[in-house]
Amino acid sequence: MDGPIFIVNSVTYAMRAEKVLQKFGITSKILRSSKYQTSSGCGYAVKVNCPEETAADIFNRAGIKVVSVVEED
């Protein structure tokens, strides 16, 4: 899966992000790695199979707080 990676603070947000995307027919994968840390430490990442703007808009409407967005190396 190619696509941007959204970093969120907790597994609950990651799970909700995944479910919200599913409703729009967008697949995603939850990742946990030191590559995707927040400045405060552990976070979860959601790799999405859509353009960044699309996912960002969906998350914003759903009230899912995104810490940062990275591209896979």
Place this chain on the structure above:
Amino acid sequence: MIYFDNAATTFPKPAKVVAAVNQAMSLYGANPGRSGHKMSLATAEQIYNCREKLAELFHANRVEDVVFTQNCTQSLNIAIKGILRWGDHAIISDLEHNSVLRPMEKLKNDGLITYDILKIGQDAAETVARLEKLIRPNTKLIAVTHGSNAFGICVPIEAISNVAKKHGCYFLVDSAQSAGVLPIDIQKLGIDFLCMPGHKGLYGPSGTGVLIANNGERFNTLIEGGTGSVSLSYKQPDFMPDRLESGTLNTIGIIGLSAGIDFVNQTGLNAIYEHEFELTNMIDSGLRNIPGVILYTAPPRKGQNLPVISFNLSGKKGDETAGLLDEAGFALRGGFHCAPLAHKKMGTLESGTARVSIGAFNTKIQAQAFCNIVKKFSK
């Protein structure tokens, strides 16, 4: 043994709950929200699914408003001590369980708050009139039970909620006896904090409880610790549910609770209440026709009574009555039910009562057998 102690905890649990717990022990043994490996994520998904089911059942604003606790008592302590500050005033009802009364009393004795006790009236109008007289400029929280665990009397929470909103007070409902029995829509009823056990009307295992907290981020925390999130921060997270969930969850219990919620949804809330109310009515009628049996409430009315009846055998205390029934194979609770205010209100502080509390798996045959044995003991 015929089990009539469902107000303490429901028994038996549905077969699917037992199966879910067994399956969880094998398949979902990791710690959710800590690691990134497959089993941790799979376990986290199970926990999230349960959160989502609770959010839907009770119409929470957000899934993350659903917080898992050990039991309803812990939920109540988190909410009451989380929202009240020095100088605040609170109001509770005269039917409250010790899990509301004792935290309030502790805060009062520590010199932090004051509180008043609202006498629940014969109807909503009387209750509201009394409540209005108790409101002060510094009233921050109104905390009431949805229904008495000792006497089954329902409290008019919708009317009370309106008063809370009118005066800008937070509104907490202890749904220990009503979650999974009566419909509760947090948004329609204007409930800010809803507390419940997982192991009563939701048919989950013991060791599970839920707090649904609107904007729980503003709570002072009782417990701080590991949340698997923002781990480099010395401070407790300021986002939900992590702010109010430190330490490892009762993962197996929550997965069982999830199956219990499925049971409630598949059976139907209305169907469960209709069944339990029918048996409550049957037992109430049966007991009412036995000379030597003392009842303390009027015949139950649908929507205004929970499936709980307190009674005594003339000349006996509640624990003695329950003891006799235990010897005859009926499981009840006798005594004061952790509800001194309710017993004071109903005039049973000396005797206590025997409490029969009906669940989804009780039957008409059991209800009839119960009445027969009480009749035998009344002679």
